Amino acid sequence: MIGHIGRAAQAVGVKRLVWNTATWIPERPGDPFVYGDNTIAINILFRTGVPATIFGGVLFMDNLLSGFARRFIVEEGRFHYPHAPHMRANWISLTMSRGS
Numbered sequence: 001m002i003g004h005i006g007r008a009a010q011a012v013g014v015k016r017l018v019w020n021t022a023t024w025i026p027e028r029p030g031d032p033f034v035y036g037d038n039t040i041a042i043n044i045l046f047r048t049g050v051p052a053t054i055f056g057g058v059l060f061m062d063n064l065l066s067g068f069a070r071r072f073i074v075e076e077g078r079f080h081y082p083h084a085p086h087m088r089a090n091w092i093s094l095t096m097s098r099g100s
Helices: 002-011 033-047 060-065 066-074
Strands: 017-020 052-057
Touching: 002 017, 002 033, 033 052, 060 066
Parallel strands: 017 052
Antiparallel strands: none
């Protein structure tokens, strides 16, 4: 599907296509699980020739509202998030601001 989008964007002269995968992008295709499809799709998109910028979220700020993080923040005033020490943090907010 992303190949079709890239070719269509290229055909109509889109100056830059911006795609947020909304999920993690592994370094190698097929690794791990369905996230590896992002790597494959990004390569397909770039091969269409359309100029593109890709965003891939790793951690979502909205996760801080979940039971395993929110309680510590609200009740104890400390940040607690299970996260491998070597993992880069790329926090993205899923909430959108709304105009009045």
